[in-house]
Amino acid sequence: MAKEKVPGTPAIRVLKQHKVNFIPRFYKYEDRGGTKTSARELGVNEHNVIKTLIMEDEQQQPLIVLMHGDCEVSLKHLARQLGVKQVTPCPPAKADRLTGYQTGGISPFGTKQKMPVYMEDSIATLEKIFINGGKRGFLVEIAPPSLLAILEPVRVSVAI
DSSP: OOOOOOOOOHHHHHHHHTTOOOEEEEOOOOTTOHHHHHHHHHTOOGGGEEEEEEEEETTOOEEEEEEETTOOBOHHHHHHHHTOSOEEEOOHHHHHHHHSSOTTSOOSTTOSSOOOEEEEGGGGGSSOEEEEEEETTEEEEEOHHHHHHHHOOEEEOOBO
């Protein structure tokens, strides 16, 4: 793929502001392709591709969940760990409105509305991760300690 210019997304501005070393990774976006597509296109392990999921509790309070690309979130376990009755995915239009990003390109960095961030604990053990840079077809490769320092996520164990 031709060398692309790093987009000036809010996520990139946050990473630069925090002086995070990152490698921009572009790939051909496929609608509904998810992390399977990005991992295949970039030639990386899908486990290291981190999806940013916008969820809400029964009070419609939004939250961000970071999960390995090859895993699902146990909503029951997440609700239990958060001490709420129920957690459900936000409708795409609401997720777009809350984050300022387009579904398929949602980054946990630089969201329009500040939301609590919950991260699958084992993500911290990876050497490097690939996470959305705020645009469809664009991930950033970073080290997990950078993510931990900026987002200060609550670590949970909810992968299935």
